[in-house]
Amino acid sequence: MHRLCGAGGAGCGLSRKGRGEYALRSMSKYDPATIESRWQAHWEQQRSFATPNPGDKGFDLDKPKFYVLDMFPYPSGVGLHVGHPLGYIATDIIARYKRMRGFNVLHPIGYDAFGLPAEQFAVEHGVHPRVTTDQNIANMTRQLKRLGLSYDWDRCFATTDPGYYKWTQWIFLQLYNAWFDRAANAARPIGELIAELDNDNLYIGPDGELVPHFAEGIEGIGGVPAGCRRYCELDAEQQRELIDNQRLAYIDEVPVNWCPALGTVLANEEVTNEGRSERGNYPVYRRPLRQWMLRITAYADRLERDLDLVQWPESIKLLQRNWIGRSEGAEVQFSVDHSPHAIDVFTTRPDTLFGATYMVLAPEHRLVSRIATAEHREAVTAYQRQAATRTEVDRQADARKKTGVFTGAYAINPVNGRKIPIWIADYVLTGYGTGAIMAVPAHDQRDFEFAGAFDLPIVPVVMPPDEWLQKRAAAVQALNGLGIEALRQRYGQDPVIFGEAFEGEGYGMNSTNDETSLDAIATPRAKRRISRWIEEKGLGHARVQYKLRDWLFSRQRYWGEPFPILHGKNGDIRPVPEDQLPVLLPEMEDFRPEAGDDPDAPPRPPLARAPESWRIIELDGKRYTRELNTMPQWAGSCWYYLRFTDPNNEQRFAGKGAERYWMLSHRADGTPHRGGVDLYVGGVEHAVLHLLYARFWHKVLYDLGHVSTPEPFGRLFNQGYIQAYYYEDERGVRVAAEEVVDARGRPAMEVQDEDVAFFHEGKPVKRLYGKMGKSLKNAITPDHICDQYGCDTLRLYEMYMGPLDQSKLWNTRDIIGVHRFLQRLWRNFVDEDTGSSRIVDRDPPEDLQRLLHRTIQRVTTAMDTMAFNVGIAALIELNNALVNRDGVERGIAEPLALLLSPMAPHIAEELWQRMGHEASLAAEPWPRFDPDMLVEETLELPVQVNGKVRGRIRVPADADEKAIEKAALSDAKIAASIDGRTVRKCIVVQRRMVNLVVAEKN
RNA sequence: GCGGGCGUGGCGGAACUGGCAGACGCGCGAGAUUUAGGUUCUCGUGGGGAAACCCGUGCAGGUUCAAGUCCUGCCGCCCGCACCA
Structure with missing residues (x-):
């Protein structure tokens, strides 16, 4: 796998300018292309962001840990558009910031590469999905590296790696080999169920349910509750059936969502309100099929209750609560x-x-x-x-x-x-x-x-209460004008006349x-x-x-994890022994699903056509057929955050120590965050799918003692979408947004906030607005922006657009603003004509000192609250204060570079080095502000008269209310405004303002 | 229908526990530099008014010395769920 993730480094243009050719003097203008490829190569060569695990060389146990994670990206064939990296840039800023604040930071990335789209893409292009998947991963890695994201690339993997899906299969076996103990409200190994049954701690009820021996009801013969049987009374076949029906992974014949066009069944979560497939929008039919199910309903109670343990947006918690539907x-x-x-x-x-x-x-x-x-x-x-x-x-x-x-x-x-x-x-x-x-x-x-x-x-x-009766009476003619007593009587006689059912309390x-x-x-x-x-x-x-249903877990597709399950002749099921994992996907020429329009045709998974050598296997002298379904795409993303803690472990899905260190939070401040990933960033679209499934798997692993925390994601943050205009011609066909122009031929992207008409190939088009993407033909690639302005500008622009959790409109024209900021910054540090440094070693004037400390405070707060747009504004202000001066003092310049570095790391590194530092600033401590420097000696206070600002006064910072009042009254403008009227009251808001309440003129 | 979120200049957005509305950026205007160009620089920029001043945070009320912020009632837009007993 590393060959894929690692390949992009050399392939994304970084090697064009080798270190040897790099000449400092030749570059005097801000040249992002050179700077950025240079520093990306540097980080790659130095392995600057490789994170040691506990026990590894260079690991520092004294530092607190911080695990910041992006939602697992899917490596699509068309690559990234500028909407995708929004969250990645934010997490990267946090990762860099936290490192500077002295944390051990785990910041990994990988690929969720199994699934329908990869297979469809492969089918369309006539190539094996493994080939297209590898190509897509290489391309996406190149795009991500080009953004200067400080991932630990050594930890990169894809769900399609056999070394990874071996453990996905292993976890499936954990589910298969576990049952849910209602009394303990937790999963336990299936062996313990058999022991409970053998010891008559549990009996079998009339409907095959488990009955504890202390259950209510009349005691039957020999202590067996009435209507119940003992386990030992069952024959082997019955015993097997009983046990199989208790497993967390079980086979059942259930009405499923069958999508003939996709040739597979779908989970409820993958079907739209209109009864069509989420992917592709094909019709979906209900039909009974024997399928693998996961007993997520057993966890309904805990999945709902434990939402209290995590720091998630309330709206997402609510979506999950509604979905669970208690x-x-x-x-x-x-x-x-x-x-x-x-x-x-x-x-x-x-x-x-x-x-x-x-x-x-x-x-x-x-x-x-x-x-x-x-x-x-x-x-x-x-x-x-x-x-x-x-x-x-x-x-x-x-x-x-x-x-x-x-x-x-x-x-x-x-x-x-x-x-x-x-x-x-x-x-x-x-x-x-x-x-x-x-x-x-x-x-x-x-x-x-x-x-x-x-x-x-x-x-x-x-x-019903009187209000309801009266409201209905107003709506129903026959009841108009009746008194309340009459209404009550009528309701008792004939509720139908009221027109609707009364569902409230009464x-x-x-x-x-x-x-x-x-x-x-x-x-x-x-x-x-x-x-x-x-x-x-x-x-x-x-x-x-609960509204929640069990999770339908099999798919009739090729490109997914094979089940580690064998079927015997008489319908007996046998798990593949652990030491024989992974069950590899067989090489197949024809991996296409048997799609069709006939909703009644029997589903035939592609693996049914796998070579017999794969399908048939002999174990302990018995012949078995392999399970021919594959797992759904969600399987791989259910536990990847655990693998990141120890991605190369061959003995375990993740080493116990590594899992414990990165997942368990040590917090003394009483915040509700009970461990797990410290910051998980992704889109709301996963509110009930991935996030619910992953929590379920995590809880099973927790119950079985494999992980240390009850919840996987301690804090969740949803970034908004990047929206963009898109255009449709008269027929309603979408046209490429980049080809649309206004009446004067100017590209639509440059005049999008003017109120003008738009044209495509001479014909008028209608402008609409939606999430950026391939389907709306309004995607803009990050490569395009990086070519033009550099990725520091792209990073800054995306963060500067507005609050991270809001959706916002992409406006190419606005990018120039942050780009100018970087140019201006560059000119403050470097003389453009000579290339020499403009940094001077002298004490900065006091007002500039104060501005610096206020900026440190503002940027620090912005980092802690992820209000990056405000932080950038503060940096622009500080930088604007440095223009047109005779050099910039080192005491200002160095902290400025450090403050900027999480957001625009390349230019910050470059300037840092030009200020004479050998080492990367990534390891420098974050600047601290001096609270004393935030306090001015004299303050300018606005003075209001009856709530309206009529003047301003300057007073010493420590002036008391009396003195401030006196100063306000003696100000000429204020005196004129009062115009001889009586001052009834004087309100002094310390350090802020003065309000004089005066009598109205009569 | 139920649930959630959001309405601030021409545009994106700032505004701490109620305390100078519009930080910062785009755009726009004026000027400068340059042979030229702008992905350059400087200044200005909520609306009205000659000015004093008046009006301004979706609309209508209210509380308060003071409301974008709190309360009541509307309007508009976006998202989620939807025969869940």
Whole structure:
């Protein structure tokens, strides 16, 4: 792998000017091309940013650590545009700053190189994905190195390296060999489950669930809970099935998102709202398939709760919380009339049980075929078939029109014994809750609509508050003008007339049976009361439900990690022994997926066509077939941050000491950051995919004792996007932004903030605005900007555009501003005509000293808050104060170069060296400011009269309020402004301003 | 529909716990240097007004000596989720 990451150094133009030819005197103008290639070569040769691990030579244990990481980039075929490096530049600035502040800094980069796009690119170009991937990585490495980013390139790897995916496979085996212990709320090795079962600490319940031996219920024979069996009573086959069903990685037949065009299944997270593939926008169909699943749902509770441990933007935490979708409620059992079956439902509103007038099962619910009566069977199966073949697109198109059919069966409402019809309908989702609901049409809008469509009874059981009744009355003609008493009465008689379900909280009504009553009880109390009653009667129990589903983990593609799994003849599964990892991807001529338009064609993964020598393997005298699916792209990015701590370790995914040192924070200041990467920077688009998956894997590794922290990323920062204008012609076709001009033929990029018309090849085009990228044809490459201005200018410009977390508009014309700053800086340090230094060894005047210290303070704060735009502004101000002077004092020049160096490292190094320093300034300590130097001796204070500035006074810094008031009153302009009126009050804000409150003139 | 975020000059954006609105940069204007050019330099630049002064942080109110900042109600734009029981 290192051959790839290392190759770019020599290949990106650095060697054009060798060190020997470099002549200091010949260069008197600011020449970024020469300076930058020189210093990039220097850093590369000196390995300036290689970071030793604990135990390595040169490692200093006394320094605190700082791990700053960019989100794993995908090496795309078209290379970078200027939007990509925004985050990389920011993390690089932080990395350089932290080194100067005395930290051991871990700042690595690598490539997330498996996945669909690499494969598609390879298919399109007719080349093997390994070849295109390697080319893309080499190109991207070249582009990144050209930006002067201080990565530790020795740690670079790609997910496609066998030495890396060996451990991805190993982690998969950890998941395979683990189960989730509900009692401990943590994963444990599968061997411990078998031991628990063998020792009768756990029994097997009627539905195959695990039952602890102290479980409630009547004790059965020999201490076995009623309805439960002992593990030793099962035959080998049953035992295997039981264990396999407990693993964190398991195979299940589930309805999946099948995308025929891509020839693969997709995770829920990879399907858009419109029911299309996130990548490529192809239609996606639901169909049941046997697939590898990862039991992420077991971690729903911890994934949600542990968000409290990390310093992330609240908006991202919220996205994750919404995705996990925790809701508290109760599970209640309804028995089916004239049938041994019972239906469990989940509800967040057990207080509305008395209003349940029918039930609905998802069409796929396992009881549907068993309870449907003969005369309804045909309609039921027809509906089931129709629901199964409907794509998400179709569902969406129906605009939520309620459909469904009656099964002919009835359930008994447990609170009042009433017979209620059981329907099936696709508005009940099979994957959420129990896949069945009790329908309370009076108090759930969906049920209300369904009941309306099929003429089912609607019974109100919660009296809404008066405000709701009145609001509805205003909207419904028949209720206009009725008094509140009349409205309440009408609601009790006929809630339908109010036009919609009341879903809020109120007081119970129509809710009394022989044993309990919720009438006139407020909703929260009613919930508690009925829940207790349900529990006492053994009809149900409180339950927390999550929206999150298990993670569908297999893909029918070639370019991914092979599963380290073998299949035996009788369906038995055997993991590949650890010492035989990695399972290498077989070399194949034809690696294309079998894409097609037929949604019913069986998926055939490309690996099914792999040579038999790869597919078939003999182990301990038994023949096995390899698993033919591959892992999804997210697998590789789930743990790369761990590998960076020790990328070349062949014994372990990362050495324990290295992992511990870089991941564990030692913080005494009580911040909520509980370890992990100290600063993780990337785009919001990964809010629920990568960030959730990685947290899940990390927690599994944590439970199994492989990592030291409960969370992988202690602090997260989302950079905004670079936006840019793009252009469409009359047909709505996008045209290349760089070819668009205004009426006078000027390039659109140069006049984009003028209000003019734009043309492409003589025809008018419409201007639009969006995220920079290939698809909008508005990308600008960093190479282009580096050629013209140098990368120091590019780095400064990107940071100067605005706050890092905001999206902002690329404006090529603005770049000149920061470029002028660097030129001006250069001329302050170097005489352009002679090339000689303008640095002088004399004490700087005091006002300049003060300005310097204020600048140090401002830039330091900017660094700590990542407000780089403000920091750069402060440096520009200081630099502007140095122009047109007779040389620049060393005492100003040196700190200025140091302050600038994280942001514009090349010019800073060059100037530093020209000031006579041998060593790179990267290792210099960050300048400190003297607080005394921030205080002026005299202050100019604005004086307000009735809140309006009417003059200014100059007073000694230590003047007291009396003196300041006196000075203000004696100022001529102020006196004129007061104009003889009475001064009622004088407010002195220390060091800031004075406000005189005077009587109004009459 | 639910949830979140954002509205400051011609443009990008500054403004600490309420205390001089518009730092810094672009653009624009004037001038300078240069044979010429600008990726050069200097000065000016929120709007109105001759000036005194008045008006100005999406809109309308409020609190305060003082509001871009706090409170109430609107308007607009962006993002996420969406039959989740």
